[in-house]
Amino acid sequence: QAEGRRVGIPYGRTCYCPVEAIETWLEAGKIETGPLFRPITRHGHVSHAQLSGEAVSNLLRERLSAAGINANGYSGHSLRAGFATSAAQAGVSTLKIRAQTGHVSDQMLNRYVRDGELFVGNAVEALL
Numbered sequence: 001q002a003e004g005r006r007v008g009i010p011y012g013r014t015c016y017c018p019v020e021a022i023e024t025w026l027e028a029g030k031i032e033t034g035p036l037f038r039p040i041t042r043h044g045h046v047s048h049a050q051l052s053g054e055a056v057s058n059l060l061r062e063r064l065s066a067a068g069i070n071a072n073g074y075s076g077h078s079l080r081a082g083f084a085t086s087a088a089q090a091g092v093s094t095l096k097i098r099a100q101t102g103h104v105s106d107q108m109l110n111r112y113v114r115d116g117e118l119f120v121g122n123a124v125e126a127l128l
Helices: 018-029 053-066 076-089 094-101 106-113
Strands: none
Touching: 053 076, 076 094, 076 106, 094 106
């Protein structure tokens, strides 16, 4: 629907800064308006169309394979689930995670967090 939503992305503390990566991408692609994530043609030109969900999944699987990771079972959706799980493991509140991911309820978010909180505040830990 091309409405989008505003999401805060802070500067990173490592060499993998998302803000710097986006700024570099915008400059390289000469992107001023429209979709942020776009395909690159076989001639190396940045398209004006948005990158499809299928293309994101293909890119993710390609990069996982290149890193020596079995890419079976991964999709673009895995990035969202991985973020939610990692944030929960780091103790980020569900309210803040939902603000970033766009989930409308904790119930929906819990489907993504998977088993990430099994060891956070675990009752057995207090006995060991």
